[in-house]
Amino acid sequence: MTPYVNYKQPGRSRLWTGDRVVKVLAIRQAIRAAMLVAAGLLLGACSQSVVVKTDFPEPLVEPLPLKVGLHYDPELTDYSYTEDLPSDVTWSFTLGDVNTKLFDGAFNALFEQTIRVDDTGGTGDPYDGLNAVIEPTLEAFEFSLPRQSRSEQYAVWIRYRLNVYTPDGTLITGWPVSAYGQSDSRAFGKNDAMGQAAINALRDAFASIVIGFAKEPQIKAALIPESADDES
């Protein structure tokens, strides 16, 4: 064994043998490798989290002379969506609160009176005084990045379904409402652009509901008095 003197540690008078140097070098290499692996794991675990928050303006629409019950399932009010894109980070969206705001705003403008109900139909109070019960659900959520669409836009698609029931719980129709929103990546940072795209999609859904509800044939036939025909 060849003895080595460690000139970098003048305080140490101890001689370093060849075996000891090899062991120290091996330990240092193992530590570096572990740090590289840890860094890789951390990078791979990075995610983009979008909590969608917005207020909706009061719409300029004439309310329908209806009293409607609103039933919101926790799946709607606590909605979140996560997708792990290949060769990209994990995207997660939180939409629960904003879904509630959207439908409260839309239905409060669309009908003369709305109340929250615990079920999609029933007998007795409060169902007896209602014209209908509506249960909105979120059926699908999709998004795309600029590199996927080969454009400068972040985009979001949302599909809701408005289940409309008679007060006793008989389904009149399940009306699908598709919404789309996009946002320019050149105007915002990555996270803000995606959030803005989601907000634009929600506003699109709001507009579609307040404008299109009374025109849906089965809803129109079941609920809309003749005097409100084609005026929304």
Added chain:
Amino acid sequence: MTNREPCRGINIFIKLFAAALIASYLSGCMTTRVEESKNAATGILDSESVVIMEASYHTGNDTEDKFIDCVSKTVQKGPNRINVFPDEEFVDALFPWFEPRTMPQGPDGLPDLFARPGVTERMKESGVRYIVWVTGETEQSASGGSLSCAIAPGGGGCFGLAWWEDDASYAAAIWDVRDGKSAGEVSADVHGTSVIPALIIPLPLIARTQTAACKGLARELQSFLVDSGPL
């Protein structure tokens, strides 16, 4: 080596660097064409305003947000300055009738729009006289050359020549809200070539086509709206 030689070397370096900075602010080569087409007499009062919006992306339009901001700011300056009502505030005030899905697709849609409850009142409250719909975008039409840069312990630098061409093509359709019809259209087309030659230090000569298109369109819009003379 005398004491003055290092100072002379530093002075030469500073002058070269300053020249490089000045060169970087020089525009590349650009050609600009601005046109207008007037359908009706215009004119705008001091109490009236315009709202400048991008046409709906549902029609495939992809106008950049910053271009709309640029035009909005530029028309508010100069001797023919015009009041601009913020587009986001306008869209919120007339919600849901100016969302990308629901906005009127032509001046023919204005009578139906004004028939909606509350729309006429909101429009009067805003003081908006003209709605300006902007379409178009800036695209890179060609590129070429190559530029290589390297850094070594002794120093670094770049070598080569890169170039690209941009086309900024925009049009603005103007609707007269008071008369309920189209007042006309203005357009701006700018073609520019940007070059970056590099011999150690790269000297970017950038053609700012989008900025030139913004200024051209804004000035033409001011002239179009303020001049109430014959067609």
